[in-house]
Amino acid sequence: MATADSRRFVGKVAVVTGGSRGIGAAVATRLAAEGAAVVIGYRDNQRAADELVSAVVADGGRALALRADVADPDQTGALIDRAVSEFGQLDVLASCAGVEHFDALENIAPADFDRVFTVNTRGQLFAVQHAAAHMRAGSRIVLTSSVSASRAVFHHTLYAASKAAVESMVLNLSAELGRRGITINAIAPGGTATDMAAEHGARYQHPQLRGTMPMEQWLSVHGALGRLARPEEVAAGYAFLASDDAAYMTGRTLPVDGGFF
Template sequence: MGKDLSGKVALVTGGSRGIGAQVARRLAAEGAQLVIACRSDLAAAGRMVADLRAAGAAACALTADVAHPADCDALVAGCMAQFGRLDILVNCAGVAKYLPLDQTDAGHFHAMFDTNVLGTLSLTRAAAAVMGPGGRIIHFSSRLAETPLAGASVYAASKAAVSALTLALAQELGPRGITINAVAPGLIETDMTAGILTTRGDSLRAQTPLRRIGQPEDISGLVAFLASADAGWITGRTIRADGGLL
């Protein structure tokens, strides 16, 4: 407990709900100043900012669609305008939709890859341009990148690409003292997974060695560690956080 992120500025995309919101809360609790980025629901992001400020953290909200490189550049510029620095990027923004092969088309491919892969690349480029030594970049892959399910081919491929980018970009950013890692969660209980848990929750609990469903707090602690000085010797890695599923 206590990674001491005092004085650090963290940008969390997808930070208004689910895992991203819990990550923002955890980083703020560790002392970081927060920029919460959302694609369209600025009201939800504003509520998140109000909660963080009520807890004593400095925070603001910005909108951006990470599928567009110009939005990524503007997002980082907005962070710099607000706080004058950027130390931690956590890219929780992503899209997930499963389709069988006979329904997979170019539109489906671009919906997954433009946000999940191009967004990862564009955010890394924009953030790295303003980060100094000690900078931390944390992206989100998925356990499905290693163990894909039927119908999840394009989504799984996009998350595998995130892991590959993370490893490759670590080679470029390492000499500058910037680490870049990815977290690959299993199923986490959020509003987005409510339907899956309703139909398959019991069987998933039984398959997981820890016999429970993952919570956003299970992921936020790992992200806080990767954002801290304690993780300074870890880069280029994708860390699975899925309760031990095979």
């Protein structure tokens, strides 16, 4: 958690896509705790987004919840335009919206490809495009990859490829945005205690182990820290990359995975 003297984002405005739940909600909470005005983008869960806004405001912060499906670049653009209209500027984009996918090669349909890449890859690209149009030197962009981008998991090809594309996008956009004094990086979370992990976490195990080893035991032998991350622990990585502490870091993907191996 941010401490009382950790106020790196006072006077800053941040947009957090996928901000109503999981890692995104933790990121919005962390940035707000450090002084940022936060715009929380959500697709479906308006109640959770409104509750998060209420919590931020109750703590003396500024926040606004706006609906936008990142699969539609026009909605993303409208979200960012509204954020600038409400708060006068944009200093941080934390792109946290994403969808999971597991299936065998023979079952992957073109519609699956379109859904996963539309949200996880295209959605992040156009969020960057819209955000960068409003940003000045010193602004920060933090996208979301996954440890899956750099390791083999059964039936996870489509999701992993969509996240690997994000890492390449970050690397290449760093040269372009760097000329404007804007940094762009990504976080690659490992297993994190969210509703997505509760639904899909067991599928990261080898198929021959599923049902034979409790998830907690599997984590104890496949991670240096032996447990899932708490969302706020992952959010600390986003806050670092969004801050001036990471002013000379760009084009990189930072794993926050508890030493997963």
